[in-house]
């Protein structure tokens with residue numbers, strides 16, 4: 001039996017929504033979300049950075065359990081399934097291209113047009129009767145602000161990309177820098193929730209950026225019901241998301257533990273803490289993108305995504321942006337990202353998880369990843385989607401789950417190809433190391 005006070009805390013987190021919630025059936029308002037461990041079908045996802053594909057270059061990725069092969073041809077990026085229709089070899093295992101618009105399978109020479117997936121030649125049987133009769137699944141692709149997006153689903157034509165991207169991604173004057181792309185061993189939902197988890201900033205009190213920029217970071221924040229939260233929930237093609245207005249939050253600057261007082265980072269005078277938290281809006285948008293305006297400094301907007309690779313891992317991709325008026329400013333911004341920001345967001349602490357002194361600290365974002373990987377086991381294996389005991393700051397997380405459950409266009413499932421299900425790749429990759437972005441610590 002759950003203690004009644006704990007139950008009330010949980011209900012606090014969900015009772016302020018339009019949908020009535022049955023006290024006994026806590027799962028009810030977002031069961032779809034709980035079922036979507038492999039991601040949401042019929043949405044756009046970032047797949048990689050444009051700079052990773054030179055003209056003629058190819059690359060295999062696995063997203064939502066689907067093997068996808070990308071090629072840049074004539075400037076544009078195209079994507080088809082990474083599985084030859086002849087006998088199933090992966091193109092990415094040994095890339096071969098004889099012409100700008102084609103890819104050739106290294107095993108028997110089936111050659112497909114990468115723009116639409118059609119079989120156009122067979123090297124080992126020129127003029128084969130199979131030509132024009134079989135084709136690869138072809139994926140819609142759009143490249144914007146240095147990010148290559150791919151649509152994973154069946155809708156033809158696909159819905160507009162803008163409905164699946166954080167709204168400020170299109171702000172005029174922003175310049176973008178691809179910061180990093182890593183595989184993280186946690187379900188995508190754990191990480192999406194962590195990205196704007198109100199209470200988890202406690203864990204960042206010693207992160208390198210906080211220390212370096214001397215940011216007076218509260219121990220915790222939470223929004224009084226609704227006031228500090230904006231829900232983007234209109235019907236139609238506009239982006240769906242939940243934005244937390246940190247400037248309107250209740251800020252926690254200290255807490256007593258027996259005879260000890262725990263104080264927030266970079267606070268000189270506890271009797272006069274900042275009246276408000278920094279004016280930072282943190283928004284989580286469907287299908288899996290975070291927008292932080294501003295971060296880490298005013299004038300900069302930070303974008304990141306948690307794209308499912310499979311049920312237990314996702315791709316963590318970050319692009320940093322800044323308002324730049326001149327080419328000189330833009331050049332300086334790229335240099336700043338390469339030399340300063342990149343190393344600060346992804347920094348190893350030499351095995352230490354907490355450093356109250358002046359010692360080496362975690363980077364901001366690999367520390368988030370550390371936390372996400374720590375939660376993965378209990379959510380995957382011990383049903384903590386049900387066992388978790390939420391508290392008031394978790395309101396925004398519950399609000400996010402309900403929003404996703406309401407607006408998702410589908411749930412990605414594994415199953416047989418002939419039933420139109422493309423998410424068949426489980427535990428296999430061309431080189432035996434997993435379809436994955438760069439794993440090693442480092443930045444772009």
Ligand code: FES
Nearest residue numbers: 084086087105108
């Ligand atoms: S498996 Fe690709 S050509 Fe045979």
Ligand SMILES: [Fe+2]
Nearest residue numbers: 194195204368
């Ligand atoms: Fe974080």
